[in-house]
Amino acid sequence: MHGEFTGKGVRYAVSLSERELTVRRLCASGKPAAVFSLADCLGSRAHPGEEEEEGASTSASFSAYFYPFRRRRWAGAGAARHRVEQRFRVSSSGDPRADLEEARRWARAIREGSLRNRVPRTGAVCAEVQRPCRVLLLLNPQSGRGQARTLFASHIERMLQEASIPYTLTITERQNHARELVREADLSQWDALAIMSGDGLLFEVVNGLMERDDWEEAIKTPLGVLPGGSGNAVAASIHHYCGLQPVSGEELLVSCGFMLCKGLVSRLDLTSVCMASSQRLFSFLSLAWGFVADVDIESEKYRHVGAARFTLGTLVRLASLRVYQGKLSYLPAEESGSPPSPEYSTDSLTDVSQPISSSSDYSDDSPCQNHPLHNSCNSNNALKPKRTNPSVLGPPDSLLMPLDQPVPAHWTVVKNEDFVLVLAVYQSHLAEDLIAAPASRLEDGVIHLIYVTAGISRAALLRLFLAMEKGTHLSTNCPHVVYVKARALRLEPYSPKGTITVDGELVEYGPVQAQIHRSLARLIAG
Ligand code: ADP
């Protein structure tokens, strides 16, 4: 499409191709044309002309909203998305109605072009959200520095309008409010559930969905994350998976807002975490004990400093470094072959790109069939997949034995029982600036298990956390730091009191075990 329009008093030649909108000044200014990629476009709208004084009126116009990357001004500081609106007046025909029709034609073509140019960058995109996408957006006003509402109003509200996404904003009133809402909601009303908060509110949403009788369908509702908290690990992770340069704060918010509006859906692993009381939780981020769990909880009181709360908490904890005794066992990923992916991993989502096919044709090759120790599996009921607690909803934990029985013989039991920290993560980031498992992906079916044994010096532990800001901590050759890939694990702390966190949230303390369930959930992350 080609046209000549006016923008801010200047005449432009505008052309729209399959991938780009090109804008050239018509007067001979010598300025090069501006080229906007439709992959960076959120949407476009037409505006009718406005009545002015004395019967005169302005002509109809259309706007296109782009969020291209712009290099930051200071050296070596990378690039971040920023907003550029292009608005043009249409006054070619002299007939206001024909001009408005022309403006609408352009807006529609740009919108459709922007939808066709959604580039899957995570390599794991499996579907698009329904259009128009009706979003239930849950916002925790207490998250982070208590600014989530303001941040929503200053960035996200406008982006959702630009992308023509109808949404309902619900401000949570207390802890577990979102969990209860999601547990009871009529999900047929929503094409996506989004949170604006830290990881804690996503934890509520995931567990609310898994507590429903229809959990198997409910957990496939695409989830969106908008970082408004102090611990925005999932937001930082999905940004990282796109191969983008690290950003934080409001730049990360704009990046995640852009992804939410584009609506590309990826599969997401969930880890089921079972406690001694038979309670079972679903986790998308981490299970921590020792140093990291203590920092998680102790740093709550520094939430006014935002994402820096973890750095502050780490320094305070380093001063009172201690050893945590217990037994750690795990099922190594290589031992168990492909991650178990029972029948729930198949779904009716429309495939939009090739990469997913490699992971969508799972065979049920649980270790029960694969492992040499389990050739006699059929005759051994004790090793058959089963629920440790049949009243709990969700997929059965085929890799776990009941907590009061020993772990299966082919698991690895860590000899050392003196730890400084045990951290299981299934996303790359543990916080906006902590890349705990750089190799982790949304649906790799892997628990990235990192543990640090006693004897590490304060200086070495500090170096470890500093290196984690770049994600280089796993190649520092410190003998006290161990990194393994696992499918399941069990942790049995010896002390009667202590702290265990799941996705940064405090959970029941005591023996705990976990297994990863590949591709159980859906996350808007593309
Ligand atoms: P942050 O990253 O700042 O910690 P989270 O999203 O993790 O933000 O939320 C922190 C805690 O607040 C979570 O435990 C969450 O369940 C809880 N929460 C959610 N909504 C509210 C609310 N309206 N008031 C108080 N706490 C809430």
Ligand code: MG
């Ligand atoms: Mg939190």
